[in-house]
Amino acid sequence: MQVSSQTTEQIAPQPGTVSTKTAAELAAEISPAREERIFLLLSIFIGIISGLLVVSFRMAIDWLQVLLLGTETGPHRLRLIFVPAAAGLAIALLTKYVFPQVRGSGVNQTKAALYISNGYISIRTVIGKFLLSSLAIGSGHSLGPEDPSLQIGAGVASLISRKMGLSREKLRIFAPVGAAAGLAAAFNAPISAILFVIEEVIGQWSAGVLGSIVLSAVASVVVARSFWGSEPMFRIPVVTELDSRELLAYAVLGLVGGVASLVFAKALGYLRPRLRAQTSWTIFQPAVAGLLVGGIGYFGLPQVMGAGYEAIDQAMHAQFAFKILILLAIFKIIATTLSFSSGTPGGMFAPTLFIGAMLGAAVGSFEKHYFPYLQGSTGSYALVGMGVLFAAFLRVPLTSVFMVLEVSGNYSVILPVILANTIAYLISRALQPVPIFELFTHQDGLYLPSMEEEREDRHDLHFEDALGPINVPVFKGSEILGDARKSVLDAFEKTPGAMAALIQCKDGAWYAATRQELETIFSAMNEETDAKQSLEERLGGERTPTMYPDQSLATALPFFRRWPLIPISNRAMRGALEGVLSQADVIRRYQGN
Amino acid sequence: MIHDGAAFLILTAVTGVLFAVTLFLFRSFSSHRADLAVEASDAGKEALAQHRPHDAIASLREALSYAPNQRDYQLLLAQALGEDGRIEEANNYFLNLREAEPGDGFINLQLARLARQRKLKQQAVDFYRASIFGDWKGEGDVHRRRVRLELADFLIGQKDLQEAQSELVIAASNARSSSDPALDMTIGDAFLQAGDSANALRLYQKAMIDSPRDPVAYEKAGRIAYRQGDFAHAAEWLEHALRESAGNPGSAADPEGDTATLQKNSERLLALAPAAATTRTDRVAREIHNRALAKQRFDACLKQSSTPKSLPSAALQNLAARWTSAVKTTRIALLSDRTTEADLNTLIGDTEILTAQTCGPPKGDDGLLLILAQRNVQPTR
DSSP: OHHHHHHHHHHSOOTTTGGGSOHHHHHHHHHHHHHHHHHHHHHHHHHHHHHHHHHHHHHHHHHHHHHHHOSOOOSOOTHHHHHHHHHHHHHHHHHHHTOTTOOSOSHHHHHHHHHTSTTOOOHHHHHHHHHHHHHHHHTTOSOBSHHHHHHHHHHHHHHHHHHTTOOHHHHHHHHHHHHHHHHHHHHTOHHHHHHHIIIIIIOSOOHHHHHHHHHHHHHHHHHHHHHHOSSOSSOOOOOOOOOTTHHHHHHHHHHHHHHHHHHHHHHHHHHHHHHHHOGGGGGGHHHHHHHHHHHHHHTTOGGGSSSOHHHHHHHHTTOSOHHHHHHHHHHHHHHHHHHHHTTOOOBSHHHHHHHHHHHHHHHHHHHHHHOTTSOOOHHHHHHHHHHHHHHHHSOOHHHHHHHHHHHHOOGGGHHHHHHHHHHHHHHHHHHOOSOHHHHHHHHTTOOOOOHHHHHHTTTOOBHHHHOBOOOSOEEETTSBHHHHHHHHHHHHHHOTTOOEEEEEOTTSOEEEEEHHHHHHHHHTOOTTTTTTSBHHHHHOSOOBOOBOTTSBGGGTGGGGGTOSEEEEEOSSSTTOEEEEEEHHHHHHHHTTO | OHHHHHHHHHHHHHHHHHHHHHHHHHHHHHHHHHHHHHHHHHHHHHHHHTTOHHHHHHHHHHHHHHSTTOHHHHHHHHHHHHHTTOHHHHHHHHHHHHHHOTTBHHHHHHHHHHHHHTTOHHHHHHHHHHHHTSBOSSOHHHHHHHHHHHHHHHHHHTTOHHHHHHHHHHHHHHHTTSOOHHHHHHHHHHHHHTTOHHHHHHHHHHHHHHOTTOHHHHHHHHHHHHHHTOHHHHHHHHHHHHHHTTTOOOOTTSTTOOHHHHHHHHHHHHHHOGGGOSSHHHHHHHHHHHHHHHHHHHHHHHHHHOBTTBOOOHHHHHHHHHHHHHTTOOHHHHHHOHHHHHHHHHHHHHHHHHHHHHHOOOOHHHHHHHHHHHHHHSOOO
């Protein structure tokens, strides 16, 4: 915001100069103001169009599912095997020859567009993502529609902002705006979408872009709800009042979820690069994956095929026995690993929710069987389980908590959600240091910023990290020049290496002076007129800025253009110094010495 | 500014067109899904009607995948799950549905039935009561009465007869204004099962008035009257039942015998019972006749139980001592002294009871005398 105000000031027309500028120069001058003006309005349009496209995308998936897999839901139908295989082959051919950029989920591709291509996502990629993801999910590949929706939204934003001739800076900002819109429409949960984009795409809270993200997410959800209705994605089960003893069971769920997410991530991390290395048969990989996933469906677990929302719903309403829940979780991990590693375009959100719901319901069923006096419903566990996997596998702890709350509309599960998600997240972090999306980017040869690190700001050093002792002479600013000259010259004589000194002024402020500066003052001093003047009066009104130990070290460097040292004050006692900072200290600290 | 204005105009137009296309596709999509949902739900209903709950579950799940918020399908699916023996799943399903409509009579009834299957008595009773006081879409009074009768049936099964009778009293009271003999009969039967024969008889009598040609009401009322010792009514109602059922003998499996036998017994009991005599002379005559029968039965039993090696039991010997004086009691003494008359009737009763215990159940008039004796000991059931 500060930048824009400065810019506005800079372009303010000067009287008498307007007529001398060309129209192009004028347009260039007024361009930033124009972008500010249309920014929010465009965000709404991006939200609406993304919402419409996501509605169409979901329709396409459902339509293809009925068309390709039929209306029956049971196993033992041959088409369960052949359809995903045939669709896999078609997808591989189209990916290779028509839409080469559509592999993967869409999250990393959006991040890559943001950090590498200045927010550029081609229209071909958007179309390809729409068509191939819907074909993959509709034909039964174990993938979800949320991440592709995110990329479709980002693509829409990219296209619109390009057509509007926006600057490179704005093009980059619009990618996450569109991403939030796409995800919000797919999830029917605007808060979760906004948080996900902040946690996983931007990596930090940015006031400049937050307003636009909120507007576009809300606009897209309004559009999606006008078609699908305002009901949440899942029919939420009865969430009973929590018995505090149940927190132990939820902690177990966190543990189980953390381990499951680790297994899932390890499986993907192992298989994906190996399949990508097999360049000679890349074209057949989605077909083989489809065949195997279809096989799982054919031999008894058709629930693992596609996004699996119906199965999630059934798990939340305690429709599966314990053994089936465990089997479904295991085979969903296998099926998704196969589908995703083969390069079939589609998302990881729905499978993650699926696995989490099954594990949660399994823990809930176990508890219900062995501790019947506890009143917690299986549905509550399934609901929390979804959040657990989300936190541990996708490594978005904040989004995971809000997702459960937003999807359930019930805040009584907040304690178990926070507890279980935290445990799962910590286990996942400890045992799988590189988050899954980051791992994929590394496997793809890209090195995008780590959102986990960005969020936690781990490398942001502070003044206290580079602080040195006060080894320069210190003088009182109230001393008259006549007395000061003697003490200054004595001090410099005693410490010949000191090239600067600190002068403590009356109001608790400090002045960091160079030795040369002081020597110049004293050499230019008029014995008759200046002798009674105090040192700080002689130094003028300027003072070295007051800095504190917890401030970011990165902000220190510009000060050394003017000051030889930065005195670091104590926040509780104005004027008392914690130490001093020199340019050499800062550089040494950044060099890791 | 003009450029931006035009750009936004185009953007608005594109958005409008995209909206229209999406809306068109969505309507077509929704209509197709609705058709598929109806198709699948019809198959589910048919399977449910044919008692193929497993197939019904598959079809209804399919229907719900197309119309996830269709309450009717959800109810049918929950019902199918219950019928398929998946009690826990059905229970969870209904509980979730109840969350949305806690006062729904049907859902509470289903939950009560599931709790009944899970042998959770208090939960079943609570759900039954919630169903009775719940919301029924149309014919609420009929549904509520049906549920109340089901609750009473459940309570009878749980041997909680007092509670069952209370529910039946309310059901009967609510049905008082209606002239539905079938309903009266149903409630009457329930009363009978709950051990309240007086209320059962009252309901049967109401059914007899409303449907005088119905032999079943007469037969059931006759049987209750017989058990209560009201042989006059028993004979009358059973005769009516036999007449209306054109000689149908009724249930031979009934412990009291078929209707015809019961009717004959009633008439004979009326002839034997001193209390049924219209004059004192007649009564004494019946007592003398009964004395002869009882003495004959006693002598036979005494002979049967006495062997050369063992003496009859002390009770029989005691009874023999009482008979020694009783046989000498004259008709005049009986007519003049009520105490003597009462003693004789007691002796006859004791004899029939003791000989039945010692020598086996009697037949013929002795059997009927035993009934009279038991009636005196245990006047009304």
